[in-house]
Amino acid sequence: MSESTHSRIADEALAAELAQAAGAILLGIRAEGLGVDDGRELGRRGDKAADSYILDRLAAERPGDAVLSEESADDRSRLDAARVWIIDPLDGSKEYGLPNHADWAVHVALWERGSGITAAAVAQPALGAVYSSGDEADSVPANSPLRVVVSGSRPPAFTEAVAAELGADVVHMGSAGAKAMAVVRGEVDAYLHAGGQWEWDSAAPVGVAQAAGLHCSRIDGSPLLYNESHPYLPDLVICRPELAESILGAIAKHSTESAVSGRVAMAREYVNALLTHDATKVRFATDAWRVENGQRTGDTGAFISNELEQGQQYRGIVAIRELALREWGESVVARYLLDLGTPGQAPAVTVFVTEYFGIPAGEIESILAIIEPYENDSKEAGTQ
Incomplete structure (x- = not known):
């Protein structure tokens, strides 16, 4: 040896x-x-x-x-x-x-x-x-009909169309590892994901699946790369090798979404957390800072994360609309309308928010926010 x-x-x-x-x-x-x-x-x-x-x-x-x-x-x-x-x-x-x-x-x-x-x-x-990955690979028969597993909370938009073309049943499950191991065991025949993932979500499942003789790739058939500068991998396919060509072909036919970058995905998670008060998926640098209209409102990642979840200033947010994100270099700018008020009622106040995110690697390091008054066309028309 x-x-x-x-x-x-x-x-x-x-x-x-x-x-x-x-x-x-x-x-x-x-x-x-x-x-x-x-x-x-x-x-x-x-x-x-x-x-x-x-x-x-x-x-x-x-x-x-x-x-x-x-x-x-x-x-x-x-x-x-x-x-x-x-x-x-x-x-x-x-x-x-x-x-x-x-x-x-x-x-x-x-x-x-x-x-x-x-x-x-x-x-x-x-x-x-x-x-x-050191286990001896077992040969397991295909399911009839085929079974495809996807996320229970974020299934790919092409799931139903791809399943219909393959004549497959769709199974929903949590955890990337649980879904990948269901393919390894032969309980399902393929695992499809296109809702955004990080390297740690798929590295171990892919390593085990590849050792078991399964096909593993991005949804466009390109290889899954790890230890990249920004550890974001938005999509993957793990499946029986004999199904790879037909599955990738069906995805290419029915997928209309373009994968976003890791920086854009990270900024989007932050904006979502303003509304959900769940910062679990938002990664901050230890010394991350936030400034809103010139006022320092956060000096550590832990503080900003806690504020997103517990801060009373965010409890009145009832909707985020018209979100647009653009990336250049190591930065992302987000622009959106933010409604404040009581759930189920017309917003009491709407503001226009522009946020600049500094994301040089796999964590948000800085947020500079500009919050401006906003009046929609109907309100402006009523004042004339």
Whole structure:
């Protein structure tokens, strides 16, 4: 056995061990906390605990390797590293916070320069299962009719058209890892996604799926690339290899959406959080700042995130309309109308918002907002 083969086997074993152990931690937290009312807070507790465990183990056992984790600040030194662990300590945090849901997972993957994903593991703790790129591939028969799994909350717009062309049934599920492992087990024949993802969402599932002999690519058939400057991967296909040509052809025929960039997606998540008061998917730099009409309204990412969720100044937002986003270089500008008032009633006030986001890498570093009075045409006509 060569040294490189031995190293790969050791990395695969470590990935599986980390995923399984982090899953056990998550099961313990879930058992203790499922009685709480706030499932989102439960997910955050789990995310933090699993992330801390995995990072501590990697620091001890692979001290020379870089790490890209959903729950940690993006250390740009990873771009020059030969080995980068790509981690999602809790994929499917929404489902994790709900009782009787097994569709959540732990992702641990290793990317190596020149080789891509070389070791990967996905744990589904609620099923008592761990899947590894080191597992022996099993041959499973296709389903009849074919079964396609998509996100329960953000299915691709082309889902029904593609399924109809393939004569396939559609299954909805949470967690990218859970959906990918359903393909590995043969419960479904393909996993399609086009609603936006990050590298940590797919790195481990793709590593396991590729080792199992499945086709993995972007929806246009191009390869999935990892450890990129901006860790955003908007879409993917994981499927039985014999179905790849027909699935990609059907997607090309029925897909009318253009994939947005990671920076635009990140700015959009921030704007959405103003309305939903859920900042779970918004990534801020530790020292992120925000200025609104010349007034400093945030000096840390944690403060801005908490304000989005708890700040009373945002509770009166009832709608965001006519959102337009444009990217240039490392910046994104968002322009939109923001309605303030009482839900179910005509807005009491509408303002026009222009926000400039500084997003050099995988986190929002700055927000400069200009908020102006706005009167629609009907109001202006009534004053003449």
